[in-house]
Amino acid sequence: MEHGPRWGKKIVTALIVVLALGSIYWFGLRTDPKVAALNQAIQEKCSPALRDYPYQFRVLRREGAVAVMATPRSPAMPVYRMIGTIYPTLAGKSPDNPDFVAAEKELAKMQSEARKIVLHEPGVSEVKWELDKNWLISHGISLN
Structure with a gap:
């Protein structure tokens, strides 16, 4: 099973993207x-x-x-x-x-x-x- 490290990277990447979008909203777009x-x-x-x-x-x-x-x-x-x-x-x-x-x-x-x-x-x-x-x-x- 070689899928473990790849899935881990995808999850970390997805979390980083979600946090980045959340930060943009919180600090830039919200009223x-x-x-x-x-x-x-x-x-x-x-x-x-x-x-x-x-x-x-x-x-x-x-x-x-x-x-x-x-x-x-x-x-x-x-x-x-x-x-x-x-x-x-x-x-x-x-x-x-x-x-x-x-x-x-x-x-x-x-x-x-x-x-x-x-x-x-x-x-x-x-x-x-x-x-x-x-x-x-x-x-x-x-x-x-």
């Missing part, structure tokens, strides 16, 4: 409970308008007392480039269009509401915004 709690607070404490808004504002990570939140707009991504994704009827409209201006104000209002909810949670004293590149790319919006 930080503090971040999950902040995102849950947004869902539980938001207005119906924010709950139903086409873009879901969320906390990406915590950096001490700073909550880093996702946003579809920034100086690098002006509103006119992405507003048509949130409001398809505005695609291609001028930023001077009254409906466009109203939509821009609504986006700012929803972003402000999400920020206020997060700032009222324990341990958070500041919010930083980070461009939601994944959302933009998934909606066909070029980052260039």
Whole structure:
């Protein structure tokens, strides 16, 4: 019976792979409970308008007392480039269009509401915004 050493190596290899995958999950992929709690607070404490808004504002990570939140707009991504994704009827409209201006104000209002909810949670004293590149790319919006 020469199968013993080979099976032992396969078992050890399988255990190493399982431990490596478990470590990747534990340290890299699982959601930080503090971040999950902040995102849950947004869902539980938001207005119906924010709950139903086409873009879901969320906390990406915590950096001490700073909550880093996702946003579809920034100086690098002006509103006119992405507003048509949130409001398809505005695609291609001028930023001077009254409906466009109203939509821009609504986006700012929803972003402000999400920020206020997060700032009222324990341990958070500041919010930083980070461009939601994944959302933009998934909606066909070029980052260039």
